[in-house]
Amino acid sequence: MTAFVMPGETRDLGTPAREGRPVHLTIDGVAVTVPEGTSVMRAAAEAGLAIPKLCASDSLEAFGSCRLCVVEIEGRRGLPAACTTPVHPGMVVHTQSEKLRRVRLGVMELYISDHPLDCLTCAANGDCELQDMAGAVGLREVRYVTGANHFEVRDTSGQRNPEWRPVDESNPYFAFDPSKCIVCNRCVRACEEVQGTFALTLEGRGFESRVATGGADFMASDCVSCGACVQACPTATLQEKSVIAQGLPTRSVLTTCAYCGVGCSFRAELQGDRLVRMVPSKEGRANHGHSCVKGRFAYGYASHPDRITRPMIRDSIEDPWREVGWAEALAFAAGRLRAIQQAHGRRSIGVITSSRCTNEETFLVQKLARAVFRNNNTDTCARVCHSPTGYGLGQAFGTSAGTQDFDSVEASDVILVIGANPTDAHPVFASRMKKRLRAGARLIVIDPRRIDLVRSPHVAAAHHLALRPGTNVAVVSAMAHVIVTEGLIDEAYIRTRCDWDEYLAYAAFIADPRHGPEATELLSGVPAAELRAAARLYATGGNGAIYYGLGVTEHSQGSTAVMGIANLAMLTGNMGRKGVGVNPLRGQNNVQGACDMGSFPHELPGYRHVKNADVRAIYEAAWGVPIDPEPGLRIPNMLDAALEGRFRGLYCQGEDILQSDPDTMHVAAGLKAMDCVIVQDLFLNETAQYAHVFLPGSSFLEKDGTFTNAERRINRVRAVMRPRNGHADWEVTQMLANAMGADWRYGHPSQIMEEIARTTPSFAAVSYDLLDQEGSVQWPCNAEHPEGTPLMHVDGFVRGRGRFIVTEYLPTDEKTGPRFPLLLTTGRILSQYNVGAQTRRTPNAQWHGEDRLEIHPHDAELRGVQEGDWVRLASRSGETSLRATLTDRVSPGVVYTTFHHPDTQANVITTDVSDWATNCPEYKVTAVQVSLSNGPTDGQRARAARAGRSRRILPAAE
Amino acid sequence: MSPDTRSSEKLVIMANQIAGFFRAQPGTDQAERVAAHLNDFWDPGMRAQFLALAEAGAAFDPLVRAAVPFVRRPLD
Numbered sequence A: 001m002t003a004f005v006m007p008g009e010t011r012d013l014g015t016p017a018r019e020g021r022p023v024h025l026t027i028d029g030v031a032v033t034v035p036e037g038t039s040v041m042r043a044a045a046e047a048g049l050a051i052p053k054l055c056a057s058d059s060l061e062a063f064g065s066c067r068l069c070v071v072e073i074e075g076r077r078g079l080p081a082a083c084t085t086p087v088h089p090g091m092v093v094h095t096q097s098e099k100l101r102r103v104r105l106g107v108m109e110l111y112i113s114d115h116p117l118d119c120l121t122c123a124a125n126g127d128c129e130l131q132d133m134a135g136a137v138g139l140r141e142v143r144y145v146t147g148a149n150h151f152e153v154r155d156t157s158g159q160r161n162p163e164w165r166p167v168d169e170s171n172p173y174f175a176f177d178p179s180k181c182i183v184c185n186r187c188v189r190a191c192e193e194v195q196g197t198f199a200l201t202l203e204g205r206g207f208e209s210r211v212a213t214g215g216a217d218f219m220a221s222d223c224v225s226c227g228a229c230v231q232a233c234p235t236a237t238l239q240e241k242s243v244i245a246q247g248l249p250t251r252s253v254l255t256t257c258a259y260c261g262v263g264c265s266f267r268a269e270l271q272g273d274r275l276v277r278m279v280p281s282k283e284g285r286a287n288h289g290h291s292c293v294k295g296r297f298a299y300g301y302a303s304h305p306d307r308i309t310r311p312m313i314r315d316s317i318e319d320p321w322r323e324v325g326w327a328e329a330l331a332f333a334a335g336r337l338r339a340i341q342q343a344h345g346r347r348s349i350g351v352i353t354s355s356r357c358t359n360e361e362t363f364l365v366q367k368l369a370r371a372v373f374r375n376n377n378t379d380t381c382a383r384v385c386h387s388p389t390g391y392g393l394g395q396a397f398g399t400s401a402g403t404q405d406f407d408s409v410e411a412s413d414v415i416l417v418i419g420a421n422p423t424d425a426h427p428v429f430a431s432r433m434k435k436r437l438r439a440g441a442r443l444i445v446i447d448p449r450r451i452d453l454v455r456s457p458h459v460a461a462a463h464h465l466a467l468r469p470g471t472n473v474a475v476v477s478a479m480a481h482v483i484v485t486e487g488l489i490d491e492a493y494i495r496t497r498c499d500w501d502e503y504l505a506y507a508a509f510i511a512d513p514r515h516g517p518e519a520t521e522l523l524s525g526v527p528a529a530e531l532r533a534a535a536r537l538y539a540t541g542g543n544g545a546i547y548y549g550l551g552v553t554e555h556s557q558g559s560t561a562v563m564g565i566a567n568l569a570m571l572t573g574n575m576g577r578k579g580v581g582v583n584p585l586r587g588q589n590n591v592q593g594a595c596d597m598g599s600f601p602h603e604l605p606g607y608r609h610v611k612n613a614d615v616r617a618i619y620e621a622a623w624g625v626p627i628d629p630e631p632g633l634r635i636p637n638m639l640d641a642a643l644e645g646r647f648r649g650l651y652c653q654g655e656d657i658l659q660s661d662p663d664t665m666h667v668a669a670g671l672k673a674m675d676c677v678i679v680q681d682l683f684l685n686e687t688a689q690y691a692h693v694f695l696p697g698s699s700f701l702e703k704d705g706t707f708t709n710a711e712r713r714i715n716r717v718r719a720v721m722r723p724r725n726g727h728a729d730w731e732v733t734q735m736l737a738n739a740m741g742a743d744w745r746y747g748h749p750s751q752i753m754e755e756i757a758r759t760t761p762s763f764a765a766v767s768y769d770l771l772d773q774e775g776s777v778q779w780p781c782n783a784e785h786p787e788g789t790p791l792m793h794v795d796g797f798v799r800g801r802g803r804f805i806v807t808e809y810l811p812t813d814e815k816t817g818p819r820f821p822l823l824l825t826t827g828r829i830l831s832q833y834n835v836g837a838q839t840r841r842t843p844n845a846q847w848h849g850e851d852r853l854e855i856h857p858h859d860a861e862l863r864g865v866q867e868g869d870w871v872r873l874a875s876r877s878g879e880t881s882l883r884a885t886l887t888d889r890v891s892p893g894v895v896y897t898t899f900h901h902p903d904t905q906a907n908v909i910t911t912d913v914s915d916w917a918t919n920c921p922e923y924k925v926t927a928v929q930v931s932l933s934n935g936p937t938d939g940q941r942a943r944a945a946r947a948g949r950s951r952r953i954l955p956a957a958e
Numbered sequence B: 001m002s003p004d005t006r007s008s009e010k011l012v013i014m015a016n017q018i019a020g021f022f023r024a025q026p027g028t029d030q031a032e033r034v035a036a037h038l039n040d041f042w043d044p045g046m047r048a049q050f051l052a053l054a055e056a057g058a059a060f061d062p063l064v065r066a067a068v069p070f071v072r073r074p075l076d
């Protein structure tokens, strides 16, 4: 599947690139210079002299099994394999000779004698390296008589062939046809080296050898369906089912995955406007040719029958929906919003921007609030995930973004993962991290749950600090205590880069014995000795890099924990170079971008507070309206204000706050209290139950724009087909603005980016031309950094000097007690995305059909709960039911669930406790009780009924 | 509980949480910093409600009460 080269794709050079001193050699009379360590195969390919090959691919280490790549080297006996032979200075290589031709022909004959000759009807026809190589070596006949083979079901006498195996079609996205396997081992190496899952092995020897999954079939194995093996397979053995069904694509468009903050680059491969497959791009600087199951395979939701493609309105949320034209829907929405403002004031309406939409779309939605509504009531779902990162890192460093690029992990010696589950939530980055860990880096995990990374094939954490949910600040401060009191600080770094007096005040604070691991052990449950060892390892083990996620931010002290993490990095000088740094792992694809684009109610694009007159002046000049100097409402504040009657209209683009936000009953009550809720989405989501206007959205395949990933990388999203709803989301926002009296005239998202660059210093040099030329850039990208900034805070902090901030641990108000003795924490899994609206509408559902409650066998036994039982999960906010699964991944006293399915109603349980600085909800700690139940609760049944009712649609009047 | 009292209770909790952070900070300007946080992040409606609650003697942390004079009164 790699033989077929799409325009813009690079050739496979056979073996991976190396770095090293230049080596000069001669190949077929051509002088070639390559870095030391490069293979003869790659050197030849770089000079345009392709050597036949089957088992080699430049995404994998050479294996040397097929012997098709033999060459002659002067002064050396025999015929070495070009893929496994490194270059030497002065080497003279011949890739073509009669002798070589005969050897290669012999190799091909052997392969073909055990391969079916059904090329014309094979799914890989035209995309098969075996076929290409047969052509390249000039194979004209096969002299071996077919005898024992793997591909005939029965022999000529009708006997069943014991070597034949049926096609494994268990995976929804690809098929495995062993009869076509040439046992080149590329799939096995891809699974090990690229993905790091080790699901495949080569069993047996010689003729007996075959690829095995270690389970009955792919679905029963450890396979996570990343597709790396499918991409690596040179034949039709591992093949996308979409290609089997549709045939080969004829054109491709380079774009960016819309699922997670890794931001993988893909070639969308199509026939006309029909998508055939998504292939991760080797040039993608975030993913280097790798992907996960979501990005590669789970795109079917875009054409799912549930998708709404026509606007709809209704007077009351009790009415069925009425399909109308765009003009009518927009006039209805605009009329209601203006009427609300007239009756209740300028600040009575607002917007929610989406981390799933593009930067350009987000920019327009916040502009709608600021320039058309004339208030700052704009917020984004980052409120409920990474707003503490914005506040915490902003206070410590002066900017609130990850400090490194993903490639930086290759230079890390100690990796500290706090409250993040990269193998599930950021899979492609996790593969890079695991590769580095297999190469010897040490790992520390701080997480209440034993995430996969703690123990997976060939990766084991040096320390797993399984803290009680809600005690992050105590644990992080205890680590700082050890570093300061044991003299492990990097004093030179602190003196040159940070404020020394602030450090002294901080050191006096943190050295107090109450922050010592022996004292915090009582709160956090983390053994003091283990914590001391982990702190020493981070401080002294070489380059230390911190990666953290929502397990840090979604707490009442989320912002404080982020500051504590910044302190750790500054104390140890782990800042400003490759291999170190502080990296928030962003959840959704464009969380970073949504924050950058001024979605927050207190800041204009580029993190500049609305109170600053000089910043307002920029936008007042650009937009010709006064900008409100007062901060606006954040999402939880909007809902509170709605219940008080002072917030009554909401335009919500691409978010489903009713499912994703905590304390569902409160969210529902807030939405219900509003006079006009406008939902713009692909599907009638949960929030739409309370909406009066539904504006159909467009998928990432249908529009142009940019996403910014967790490493601040701005990647292009390119339309590969027309929007099924008729308009890209940015156009819909523009139409709504114009219906309210604005006069916006953007003809293309590139013009929106021009406006962003003109008004935002950190984006000053960004343009679509630059992105087309560079592929991607990392902000800041301006006159000082014309090609962007891979590493931040290199020569000093954005704010000047790094700031140590005192981080006092304050326990959350959410405490266990006799009624609610367990702590619930939440998370997500690989195959599903966020509220699951997209992934549930793809075959990914086969990996995760329902949310389950993980409970420790000890807690389960106390309650008489057995594997698979329905249990009732209750908190002071509400109750729901789901099925239990017993596991010691969670400690006694802790239970865990995901929130991908609306039926689960996990957020009925979560409470309104939130981060002190940002109101980011405390999803990660809820006191609960678990008891046996016999099925869904009344509340769940009522929700199902209400959801059904609110999805009624009357046919269009005409 | 009416929504109104619930939102008031929440506002008190939120303000007290903010005070919890700044109380631990070194220096003598903790009250000003609590107020600065409210001025920067609370919309005028919330600040109006906050000031009304302060006048009505709500159960604020002493540091929050010390911050009240520094909280910007919304103009409109």
Ligand code: SF4
Pocket (backbone or CB within 6 Å): A187, A190, A191, A195, A197, A198, A199, A200, A222, A223, A224, A225, A226, A227, A228, A229, A230
């Ligand atoms: S799809 Fe990925 S995880 Fe599954 S076998 Fe292939 S490489 Fe391994």
Ligand code: SF4
Pocket (backbone or CB within 6 Å): A180, A181, A182, A183, A184, A185, A186, A187, A188, A211, A232, A233, A234, A235, A237, A238
């Ligand atoms: S399945 Fe494909 S990649 Fe794997 S050994 Fe067989 S031919 Fe090679």
Ligand code: SF4
Pocket (backbone or CB within 6 Å): A257, A258, A259, A260, A261, A262, A263, A264, A287, A291, A292, A293, A294, A295, A296, A426, A427, A428, A429
């Ligand atoms: S979901 Fe994330 S890791 Fe997976 S392909 Fe998309 S961007 Fe890459």
Ligand code: FES
Pocket (backbone or CB within 6 Å): A052, A053, A054, A055, A056, A063, A064, A065, A066, A067, A068, A069, A070, A081, A082, A083, A084
């Ligand atoms: S390509 Fe070199 S041995 Fe197979």
